[in-house]
Amino acid sequence: MSEPTFATLVSRWYEQNARDLPWRVPGVGAWAILVSEVMLQQTPVVRVLPAFHAWLTRWPTPAALAADTPAEAIRMWGRLGYPRRAVRLRDCAVAIVQRHGGAVPDRLDQLLALPGVGTYTARAVAAFAYGQRHPVVDTNVRRVVCRAIAGEPDAGPATRPADLVATEELLPSDPAAAALASAAFMELGAVVCTARSPRCPGCPVKSVCAWRASGQAAPAGPTRRPQRYAGTDRQVRGLLLAVLREATGPVPRQRLDQVWTDDVQRSRALAGLVTDGLVEPVGGAEFRLAGDGPTAPALPTGG
Numbered sequence: 001m002s003e004p005t006f007a008t009l010v011s012r013w014y015e016q017n018a019r020d021l022p023w024r025v026p027g028v029g030a031w032a033i034l035v036s037e038v039m040l041q042q043t044p045v046v047r048v049l050p051a052f053h054a055w056l057t058r059w060p061t062p063a064a065l066a067a068d069t070p071a072e073a074i075r076m077w078g079r080l081g082y083p084r085r086a087v088r089l090r091d092c093a094v095a096i097v098q099r100h101g102g103a104v105p106d107r108l109d110q111l112l113a114l115p116g117v118g119t120y121t122a123r124a125v126a127a128f129a130y131g132q133r134h135p136v137v138d139t140n141v142r143r144v145v146c147r148a149i150a151g152e153p154d155a156g157p158a159t160r161p162a163d164l165v166a167t168e169e170l171l172p173s174d175p176a177a178a179a180l181a182s183a184a185f186m187e188l189g190a191v192v193c194t195a196r197s198p199r200c201p202g203c204p205v206k207s208v209c210a211w212r213a214s215g216q217a218a219p220a221g222p223t224r225r226p227q228r229y230a231g232t233d234r235q236v237r238g239l240l241l242a243v244l245r246e247a248t249g250p251v252p253r254q255r256l257d258q259v260w261t262d263d264v265q266r267s268r269a270l271a272g273l274v275t276d277g278l279v280e281p282v283g284g285a286e287f288r289l290a291g292d293g294p295t296a297p298a299l300p301t302g303g
């Protein structure tokens, strides 16, 4: 009998050890998977869970979100961070309604053409929602493949086309088995082969891992400086958005002036929110969340 493949080892481990997460429930649907993937891009699982449930309860379909305003999407996004994702997700819902009759498409080219859907997200939806065979490569998968196959301690800073090729070569030919393996690779990188403290003794591929075979100590991962938040434009943007999220109508500039004393930084943060489509000026002296009023901007029609 031949040795189990790398994907088989990881998939077997995954079937026994995968975390119980709502977007992995069988039959959860492509919309829920798309929402989860967007939320998980820059936010930890534990913070995504309540937001995911609230979002899907309010907007169980793309059509439901598309019928609501960008302002409500921003409000529901709350403090998940990087709120442009909320607006892009609504833009995406609008495009799904306009181009695909409200059903999340299953073709990779159509997924890639949706607003805010990139290489990773499109393949994740195609694999996890529709059981297709695509390399789904996030930071965790790149790290696992880099260590276990290439024998290097860590992957570089950005996903390259070569990462997709290297991961695809590991996938079983059967689409369903490939989709399972893709989920398994991600989980292994998230909970075992972590960046800073990989748990090699308990790893299902320790017997075939190129890094382990090299005899070197467990990789320590990149030294990452914690991101500063206090005093940054991100903090000021968050404070401005918090006021606008709570408001039931346009907010005078003087009210926004109270959230931060540095005029230059506050103005820069406010201008950035307007440029990013999160906030819109009303007349010359008031602001509100995008689309939060009777003169909502037209629905996007392009990709």
Ligand code: SF4
Pocket (backbone or CB within 6 Å): 144, 147, 148, 192, 193, 194, 198, 199, 200, 201, 203, 204, 205, 206, 209, 210, 211, 212, 219
């Ligand atoms: Fe990562 Fe260690 Fe497993 Fe290799 S044996 S894949 S380095 S956790």
